[in-house]
Amino acid sequence: MLGPLWPTGLLLGFMGVCHTSGDQCVLGIVGRPLTLPCFYPDAVNFTHASVEWRRDGQVVLRSTWAGGKVDNVTTPADQEKVDRDHVTMSADAHFSGKFSLTVSEVVTQEDEVSYSLWFSSEGTPSTKVPLCTLCVRVTGDQCVLGIVGRPLTLPCFYPDAANFTHASVEWRRDGQVVLRSTWAGGKVDNVTTPADQEKVDRDHVTMSADAHFSGKFSLTVSEVDTQEDEVSYSLWFSSEGTPSTKVPLCTLCVRVTAPFSDPVLQWEEPEDSGESNFLCHVMGGFPEPALYWLVDGDAPEGSVRTEMEALPDSGLYNVTSYLTVNVSDANVSCVIQNPPINQTLTATTHAVRRSPVVSRATDAIWMFSTALCVVVGVMVAVGVAYQIHLDRQSKKRKMEHLRRRRRDYCRRRHETEETEVISVHSEETNL
Missing domain, CATH: 2.60.40.10 (Immunoglobulins)
Incomplete structure (x- = not known):
């Protein structure tokens, strides 16, 4: 066994x-x-x-x-x-x-x-x-990524908080207290400071009401904006035995981002054999993106000028980039990268420049077509006017013919009546 x-x-x-x-x-x-x-x-x-x-x-x-x-x-x-x-x-x-x-x-x-x-x-x-x-x-960058317009949670967990019957915690934003929670014998009071920002910050940041029981002191920012970028939040703890001594439990930084809209790419073809101009425009993202041009997959040899404008109200960026390059037949791409959220946007156009001979021939054909259309239009107008004139002449001749027939009819009737009167008179004379 x-x-x-x-x-x-x-x-x-x-x-x-x-x-x-x-x-x-x-x-x-x-x-x-x-x-x-x-x-x-x-x-x-x-x-x-x-x-x-x-x-x-x-x-x-x-x-x-x-x-x-x-x-x-x-x-x-x-x-x-x-x-x-x-x-x-x-x-x-x-x-x-x-x-x-x-x-x-x-x-x-x-x-x-x-x-x-x-x-x-x-x-x-x-x-x-x-x-x-x-x-x-x-390890790593101990930062929390927030997206503009969405809520953000700053995690902080301290399970030993349940061992303290009297204690308090403070969430600080760049050193300034934005939320303080104090508990004593199971009674919790969440207070947002300073007083002149009480309502603003209470609506902006919140923490679980039972944090001192659960140990989850995570702070929730109701809506992220660009002003939160690179801001440091920290949670400080003090107990009844050491009320004046505050110990940092968590320190987190915030990185803010916002996705860009789809880029719009425009191409202006040169009138002669000069260089082509391209414009790439993208809106509503954060932070400043990386923008570059590609011609058939390679970096272009032309000149590039990029303008980034931060909107005054939201802080989001509108970006416009200009490329001037000599191309005859190529795929030109504008690429925008937003690294915090791994966003890559690409707009591509196929630029084919017409040769001068073809351009001149096309212009000549266009001019000939325009002149032909004008001539045909004039001929049609003359024909319509002539037809109206003929119709009027025909109508006039018909009216004249009707008047003559009416006059002939009246004259013949009058002669007939006179003849009858003479005949009656002759008969009376013979009698």
């Missing part, structure tokens, strides 16, 4: 494979989630076991399973909600062996923090063996 010590032997037999040795660090970026990898495939062989993720020796997540039933518990009890929201692990880790821990949002306090996963089985509940040990390095 294997006896009750077989789980320990099985566990120790795989430690060399699963344990992460040495100072292995994971790179974290402020404001983004981070996964701490740990894989132990033989966990499925244990029907009763538990694992603990520790942060600098303090348990932040414990998972226990027995007969297929899993219970994820975050400890210590006074930080249960804080760490459960901040760190998570797969619910089926004991089946898949994937015990990787996910930190929902990296903050500056995670720098040089050590995380470790400890394992214990039913046979040896008091013996915990480290499976993985990883440190965290927070």
